[in-house]
Amino acid sequence: MEKFRILSGDKTLKTLLPQNSKIANPRIINASQTIQKGDICIENIHATYIHTKSAIQDSLTGKGERTLVLNDEAHHLMSPSDMALKKWKEFLLEPKYGFKFIVNLSGTCYIGDDYFPDVIRRFSLRDSIEAKFVKSIRYVAEDTSGSEDEKFQKIYDNHVENKTTKYRKVKPITILITKDISACKKLTNKLTVFLATREKISKEKAAKKILIVTSANEHKDNIPVLKKVDSKDNPIEWITSVSMLSEGWDVKNVFQIVPHEERAFNSKLLIAQVLGRGLRIPEIYKGSQPIVTVFNHDKWSSSIKHLVDEVLEIEKRIHSYPIDKKEDYNFGLYSIDYKRIEEEVEYPQSEPYELLKKGYIVYSSQVAEAEKSTIYVKAISGEKDEKSTLVEFNMHPLDEVAHDIYTRLLLYDQEAGTDYSEIFSEDIVATIIRKSLQ
DSSP states (O other): OHHHHHTTTOOOHHHHHTTTSSSSSSEEOOOTOOOOTTEEEOOOOOHHHHOHHHOOOOOOOGGGGGOEEESSTTTHHHHOOOOOHHHHHHHHHTTTTTOOOEEESSSOEEEETTTTTTEEEEEEOOHHHHTTSSSSEEEEEEEEEOOHHHHHHHHHHHHHIIIIIIITTTOOOEEESSSSSHHHHHHHHHHHHHHHHHTTTOHHHHTEEEEEEEHHHHHHHHTTTGGGTTTSSOOOOOOEETOOOOSSSOOOEEEEEOOOGGGGSOOOHHHHHHHTTTOOOOGGGHHHHOOOEEEEEEEEHHHHHHHHHHOOOOOOOOOOOOOOOOOOOOOOOOOOEEEEEEEEOOOOOOOOTTTTSSSSSOOOOOEEEEEEEEEEETTTTTEEEEEEEEEEOOOOOOHHHHHHHHHEEEEHHHHHHHOHHHSHHHHHHHHHHHHOOO
């Protein structure tokens, strides 16, 4: 409502109206008021049915022929998932209103992977990027992350680089996207522990840097907070969210998006929605073109590349034409009959505890930290760049490891009826580890 009131008073827009306009100053209302000639009525579909259904019916019965209906986020109407949306679709098609002019608007014109068949005007994501109206996109092509902790370190390294070097004029934000609310809660807890350890702060301080946004009742108070996260005074630097929460965000400082699971990033609709969360350019960087990094898992990069390329309209053309046939290409296939013969074999039992007869095992050397690289590819241009991150590995004290191994032996003995824990006491395990390290 606020945006439309500002627009209705905009001098530039007013001067564009012809001198003989019948309505030079449209009234901005919501559906709780009677809609009159020349009004612009803005309303949320769900609010319409909860509070104000009668006002809309009374105002528009028999007047559909001279009413223009604009549906925003119209991809929801193509496959409505809740009753309010289904009712709205029925309302639009109701003969007693007789609507003739219905225009659907969407930034993500997909039903799953299928593009809308009836688009009359299109300004694609590719057009937007090339016109520098939105950020450019780069995503992971190759990565060697061996664990979740290593992946977190690389994501954190990107975040710090955005914060201290690339986009220090604003407060850069990283968004992590999960498939559902349960996964989002788990990820938020893991991220809290990681930040607390990495930045050597308390879990309470780390938690204040993260905003979890889901449709769960316990998180509903977090949604209004999104309006303030771009402010440098706001402590939030990380947002964890569910892929289905795609509309209504106006956060401009997003410079990294992390689809945490493939299911959060595996259809054109989801990709378009997720990318849409990070494409707005902050005012201070208007005129230049910042880049948003999508830190996806490299194992999905081939399937994601195919989908991202389609969303961004990066095409490969295949030409087909007849060729002269030179020889016969058909050939015979023969079935092989495999007969299985089972044979019992007795293996002699090895001496017990043979493995640790020498009192040590051979370890491979390990460093405390190492440079690990990630290769990114830039959407549209296909340019590749390599980024190295100094990854720290978790180290554990010898006594802690000895205790852990002894506990496992003890549990195994209880289940299997063996006596490993009696033969290998905690002190003996510690001695073996010490010799092995030497």
